[in-house]
Amino acid sequence: MKRVALYAAALGIIAFAGFPFYWMLITAFKQNRDLYVGASDLSHIPWIFNDPPTLDHVKLLFGQTDFPRWVLNTLVVVVAVGVITVAVAVPAGYSLARLVGRWGERMGIGIFFTYLIPPTLLFVPFSRLISLLGLQDSLGALILIYPTMTIPFCTWLVMGFLRSVPWEIEEQAMIDGYSRLEVILKVAPRLIVPGILTVVVFSFTLVLQEFVYALTFISSVNKMTVSLGVPIALVRGDVYHWGALMAAALFTSIPLAIVYNAFIDRFIQGFTMGAVKG
Amino acid sequence: MAGIEIRSLRKHFGDLHAVDGVDLSIRDGEFLVLLGSSGSGKTTLLRMIAGLERPTSGEIHIGDQRVDGDVPPRARGIAMVFQSYALYPHRTVFQNIAFPLEASRTPRKQIEEKVRWAADMFSITRYLDRYPRQLSGGERQRVALCRALVRDPKVFLLDEPLANLDAKLRNTARDDLKRFQRQIQTTTVYVTHDQVEAMGLGDRIVVMERGKVRQIGTPQEVYEDPVDTFVATFVGQPPMNLLDTGDPSLPPRTLTGFRPEHFLPKSVFGAAEDLRTFRFAVRRVEYLGSDRYVYGSVAGSGAPAADATIIAKLPATIALAIPEGETHEFAVPRRALRYFDLDTGLRRKT
Numbered sequence: 001m002k003r004v005a006l007y008a009a010a011l012g013i014i015a016f017a018g019f020p021f022y023w024m025l026i027t028a029f030k031q032n033r034d035l036y037v038g039a040s041d042l043s044h045i046p047w048i049f050n051d052p053p054t055l056d057h058v059k060l061l062f063g064q065t066d067f068p069r070w071v072l073n074t075l076v077v078v079v080a081v082g083v084i085t086v087a088v089a090v091p092a093g094y095s096l097a098r099l100v101g102r103w104g105e106r107m108g109i110g111i112f113f114t115y116l117i118p119p120t121l122l123f124v125p126f127s128r129l130i131s132l133l134g135l136q137d138s139l140g141a142l143i144l145i146y147p148t149m150t151i152p153f154c155t156w157l158v159m160g161f162l163r164s165v166p167w168e169i170e171e172q173a174m175i176d177g178y179s180r181l182e183v184i185l186k187v188a189p190r191l192i193v194p195g196i197l198t199v200v201v202f203s204f205t206l207v208l209q210e211f212v213y214a215l216t217f218i219s220s221v222n223k224m225t226v227s228l229g230v231p232i233a234l235v236r237g238d239v240y241h242w243g244a245l246m247a248a249a250l251f252t253s254i255p256l257a258i259v260y261n262a263f264i265d266r267f268i269q270g271f272t273m274g275a276v277k278g
Numbered sequence: 279m280a281g282i283e284i285r286s287l288r289k290h291f292g293d294l295h296a297v298d299g300v301d302l303s304i305r306d307g308e309f310l311v312l313l314g315s316s317g318s319g320k321t322t323l324l325r326m327i328a329g330l331e332r333p334t335s336g337e338i339h340i341g342d343q344r345v346d347g348d349v350p351p352r353a354r355g356i357a358m359v360f361q362s363y364a365l366y367p368h369r370t371v372f373q374n375i376a377f378p379l380e381a382s383r384t385p386r387k388q389i390e391e392k393v394r395w396a397a398d399m400f401s402i403t404r405y406l407d408r409y410p411r412q413l414s415g416g417e418r419q420r421v422a423l424c425r426a427l428v429r430d431p432k433v434f435l436l437d438e439p440l441a442n443l444d445a446k447l448r449n450t451a452r453d454d455l456k457r458f459q460r461q462i463q464t465t466t467v468y469v470t471h472d473q474v475e476a477m478g479l480g481d482r483i484v485v486m487e488r489g490k491v492r493q494i495g496t497p498q499e500v501y502e503d504p505v506d507t508f509v510a511t512f513v514g515q516p517p518m519n520l521l522d523t524g525d526p527s528l529p530p531r532t533l534t535g536f537r538p539e540h541f542l543p544k545s546v547f548g549a550a551e552d553l554r555t556f557r558f559a560v561r562r563v564e565y566l567g568s569d570r571y572v573y574g575s576v577a578g579s580g581a582p583a584a585d586a587t588i589i590a591k592l593p594a595t596i597a598l599a600i601p602e603g604e605t606h607e608f609a610v611p612r613r614a615l616r617y618f619d620l621d622t623g624l625r626r627k628t
Contacts (some may be wrong), residue, residue, distance in 0.1 A: 101622060135312065149512075166364065168362050169366060169367075171364070172358065172359075174329075175351045176352070176357075176377050176378040177352045177377075177378050177381030178352060187366070190366075190368050191368075
């Protein structure tokens with residue numbers, strides 16, 4: 001009986017989580033008539049294919065927009081921001097958690113506060129900075145700006161995570177023959193892999209969904225990221241190309257879902273440890 | 279092999295004086311136990327010897343090397359076992375034990391030999407390919423000891439290595455540890471809050487409280503001749519009974535102390551024994567199998583502290599019935615009485 005309830009609950013949650021994907025899927029392949037007729041015909045069933053599926057929207061997305069280009073741009077930004085974030089946030093979080101002592105925590109909180117300042121407040125000064133550096137309308141602008149969001153949060157994340165990893169293992173390594181530097185370079189990284197993974201996933205997510213900065217700093221269509229290009233190209237005035245929009249969402253989210261799934265255990269470990277102990 | 283010399287060592291964390299002027303001379307090959315409750319500074323003292331904590335002031339010498347300055351932990355010739363064992367989670371047992379040897383760039387063949395030798399000594403050879411998470415607490419503890427052993431350290435530092443084991447295992451682990459230390463004869467400093475461990479393992483015990491050393495001595499000295507009321511009540515289970523008898527033959531403001539196991543019905547003692555007798559109002563008797571604990575108070579002495587609970591510990595060999603709620607004649611041999619100053623708590627030789 002208990003099992004039945006458990007499975008019922010699990011099924012409910014699966015339906016809840018899976019429904020958006022299902023909706024994206026059928027919308028992306030429905031003919032326009034099938035999509036819009038529901039508004040006037042009440043006997044129409046919205047969640048099945050009433051007419052045969054079509055590839056029209058996919059063709060629109062790939063043929064008439066720069067979608068593949070945006071995906072590539074997004075990848076470039078994601079990788080660059082990920083590398084910068086890991087390179088800065090992991091050592092910063094490590095030193096705040098391990099080396100500074102009591103001040104570490106206060107500085108950590110201070111750093112976290114900078115994350116709470118909304119982009120809508122910052123894009124004005126940032127735009128001045130970007131034009132000063134001559135980075136307008138280039139991916140370089142995004143690669144420079146995004147770490148201002150990812151680094152504070154990820155530093156804090158790593159810091160919280162490291163508190164839950166016993167210091168003793170590193171001390172043991174220092175007694176066993178390593179210098180502090182060797183401990184940091186050779187022993188610590190293995191211990192904080194879940195933390196690093198969380199940082200990567202987080203900066204990944206943030207960059208993928210970011211819109212305000214991208215809109216501010218990128219104007220050429222061929223330099224846009226997915227999150228910017230898709231709404232700009234597929235929402236024309238008040239005409240929403242729902243099929244193509246959903247196709248774009250589908251093609252971006254499926255690979256993401258696969259990546260998340262591969263790391264889900266470690267990701268949760270990193271996140272909850274940070275959350276509980278941070 | 280080396281002894282350790284500690285001179286007026288201090289460690290302050292802000293206002294907290296974790297270690298507050300400790301002088302200690304640890305002999306070569308000795309098993310020394312630092313005993314104290316949490317916050318007594320025993321772990322901080324150990325961590326300073328290890329080099330994980332930098333002293334505020336004072337000196338530490340290991341062998342003939344002064345180490346309190348910038349000598350890093352790895353250069354002090356020590357091995358340490360933490361309470362959590364601090365095993366490297368992503369390395370197998372073999373790799374864990376081999377770690378200090380790899381760090382010192384020992385040739386591969388020698389590492390192999392040494393790890394096998396150490397693993398053999400603690401009979402964990404069949405676990406060498408496993409990961410720490412696949413081991414029980416007792417096995418992990420032995421892996422940690424193995425890893426400490428292969429370094430050939432001058433000094434072993436052990437921080438409550440048995441605290442995470444269940445009670446049953448702790449006895450055998452204690453025995454193993456002591457046997458092993460006798461065999462290799464390496465100076466060992468062992469931190470614990472458990473007095474049974476301290477008494478059982480230590481050649482000498484250092485009783486610490488609030489950053490200061492209260493007493494240094496063999497288990498017997500600490501137990502039988504405590505220097506003050508703190509040590510008298512901290513060591514021994516149940517603790518030493520202390521009461522102000524108001525005895526006119528003693529100097530004023532003197533506490534009389536005696537161990538519960540010396541406080542027995544008068545009829546048990548031989549006629550020749552020189553006894554101090556008490557009228558013991560028994561409140562409750564606790565039957566514990568090998569012993570009976572008798573709780574009550576010493577009536578009729580008229581002194582202010584006379585209402586304090588006094589405990590008698592009767593071995594099972596004394597079958598005498600002790601009804602609760604009645605007053606009995608109990609006695610302590612005079613040779614077992616200890617006297618303390620009521621105000622300072624210090625031992626008074628009378």
